[in-house]
Amino acid sequence: MPFTALHAGLGRLDATLPDLGHQLDWAQxxxxxxxxPLVCPQCEWGLHAKVSRYGVRFFCHDPGRPPSCELxxxxxxxxxxxxxxxxxxxxAGWFAELEVPAADGSWRADVMASSVDGTQRMAWEAQLSAITDEDIEYRTERYRAEGIRVCWVSPHKKPPQWISVVPAVRVRSPEGRGQSWVVDDGLAGFDFTAGGWAFREEQLQRFVRWVLxxxxxxxxxxxxxxxxxxVVDGKRLRFRRGRWWTSLQSADAQTRHESMRRRQEAAKExxxxxxxxxxxxxxxxxxxxxxxxxxxxxxxxxxxxxxAAEESRIxxxxxxxxxxxxxxxREREKAEKAQRLAREEAEREERERQALEAATVWWGRLSTQQKEELLAAVTERAWREEKLWVTVPENPLMDPAYAYGVPLYTQGKRRxxxxxxxxxxxxxxxxxxxxxxxxxxxxxxxxxTELQEAGCEGRITHFDLPEHEQLSMY
Structure with missing residues (x-):
């Protein structure tokens, strides 16, 4: 559905111009x-003039057109x-040509704007299909190489990624009759006080006039x-934009603010x-x-x-x-103790010797027969009077613990x-x-009597045994 066609005799016809660009009436x-004789500027297939139901004039391909024709x-x-x-x-007072190709066919502008004096040209590209940042930068550079400015225009609701890469805007189509196309992204003003860019919306027609x-x-x-x-749909969002269409005053404000910021940062640094x-x-x-x-x-x-070392040494x-x-x-005490123990041991031995001598003399007053007689009398009396069985050992011994007397024991059932x-x-x-x-x-x-006089406190029993000849124990 191109807006332009090539006439065999007149050249390029533009359906958007009242006279088609050659003083022709549409009825012709x-x-x-x-x-x-009309053909497509790109694929050279036959064209014929048509009018849409909305009254838009355009050219339409004849049946059998090549499927690769972009127009x-x-x-x-x-x-x-x-x-x-x-x-x-x-x-805006400029000339506009649609679907203008380069002389060598390397590019084709959707709309080419030319100043009245012919010294300036600017391409306006309606970009609806997906394109990479690299491709759109390459196409922009081709225009720049020929001294042609360019502005890429996207009508999609979601801003394209390349809007920050090349000179571009996003536009919003009219929502009803009597309304205009609006630029709602890509146009901004710089707020020097706030120190940042702010989105601006403007009618597409006015924006084009400002740019040109x-x-x-x-x-x-x-x-x-x-x-x-x-703010989008009531939500405050942040967008990243690397390029804007803006006024010269805003461009200067950004430069001045950046200079001020750098001075402030330099001063801060x-x-x-x-x-x-x-x-x-x-x-x-x-x-x-x-x-x-x-x-x-x-x-x-x-x-x-x-x-501390000196104190420790001391x-x-x-x-x-x-x-x-x-x-x-301790050695002295040990020696003294040893001497004392030796002395005490000597004294003890002396006492024991003296005690043994005294006991020997005491028992030496009795003969063996008298000793046996006395022991027999003791056992006989214990049984007769007390019904106690007193045992006499075969070899009765004097016990130092009992003043060298002979202890006798009764024998019970248990002890x-x-x-x-x-x-x-x-x-x-x-x-x-x-x-x-x-x-x-x-x-x-x-x-x-001798025992009583010596201080015996216990019971004393004597047997009135007769005196006999005293024999020595040794």
Whole structure:
């Protein structure tokens, strides 16, 4: 559905112009007979003039057109946007040509705007299909190489990614009759006070006039200002934009603000540098002071260590002296104790010897027969009077614990008990507390008297045995 056609005799016809660009009436090509020789500027297939139900004039391919022709594959929205762009260019006082190819066929502009004096040209591209950033930059560079400015226009609701890469805007189609196309993205003003860009909406026709008149230019957004807030459907969002169409005043405001910001940052960096120098100087002083204090602490620690070592040495000497004295004292005490024990042992042995001598003398007063007689009398009396069975050992022995008397025991069913002491020695009774309290058994009243006089406290039983010849025990 192209808006242009090539006439065999007149050349290029433009359906958007009232005179088709050659002082022709539309009726001369629309349903005219014979049919004028018209072909497609791109695929050179036959064309014929048509009018849409909305009254839009255009050219249509004859049946059997090549499927690769780009002009025939463009959508209705694409054609309407090109038509709107052409109308806006003409309203601005510039010439507008649709579907203009390069001389070498390397590019084809949707709408080419030309100034009245022919010194300026600007391509307006309605870009609806997907395209990469690299491809659109390449196509923009081709225009720039031939001295042609360009503005890419997208009618999609979602802003294309390349809107920040090349000079571009996004437009919004009319929502009803009597309304206009509106540029709602890609146009902005710089707020010097806020220090950032702000989205601006404007009628497409006015925007085109501003661009062609040089009132609005495409400028690059400095990196610091590329994130721009905007309220969309009640939500505050942030968009990233690297390029804007804006006024010369806004472009200058961005430059001035960036210069001011850089001066402020330079001043801030200078202040921070001075602050860092002060902090570094303070840090050096602090470290020097710390080092000085560390040296002082080390010296003080060394002094204390020497003092502690000296005090330890003195304590060690005192301890060694005291230990030597204590050792000597213990040796003396040990020697004294050994002497005392030896003396006590000698005294004990002497007492035992004397006790043994006294006991020998005491028992030496009786013969063996008298001893046996006395022991028999004791056992007989114990059984007769007390019904106690007293056993006499085969070899009766004197017991030092009982003043060298002979202890006799009763034999019970479960245990034996001490019955009495036979003839404890009166002379040894004082040194035998147990013997003084036990039952003493002697031959006669004389021996009983001797025990009483020696301090016997227990019961004394004598048997009034007769005196016989005294025989020695040895």
């Amino acid at each position: 090509v629309y349903k005219a007979r014979p049919r004028p 025939s594959n463009e959508s209705w929205e694409h054609h309407m946007l090109k038509l709107e762009l052409a109308g806006a260019i003409r309203e 008149g040089g009132q609005v230019v495409s400028v690059e957004s400095y990196p610091r200002y590329r994130r721009v807030p905007r 200078e202040r921070e540098a001075r602050q860092r120098k002060r902090e570094e100087a303070a840090e050096r002083r602090r470290k020097e002071l710390e080092e000085k204090e560390r040296i002082q602490r080390a010296q003080e620690a060394e002094r204390r260590a020497k003092k 304590r060690m000497e005192v301890w060694e002296r005291e230990w030597a004295e204590e050792k000597a004292r 034996r008990s001490l019955y009495g002491i036979v003839r404890p020695c009166p002379e040894l009774l004082a040194a035998s507390p147990r013997a003084r309290e036990e039952h003493a058994l002697v031959r006669n009243t004389q021996e009983a």
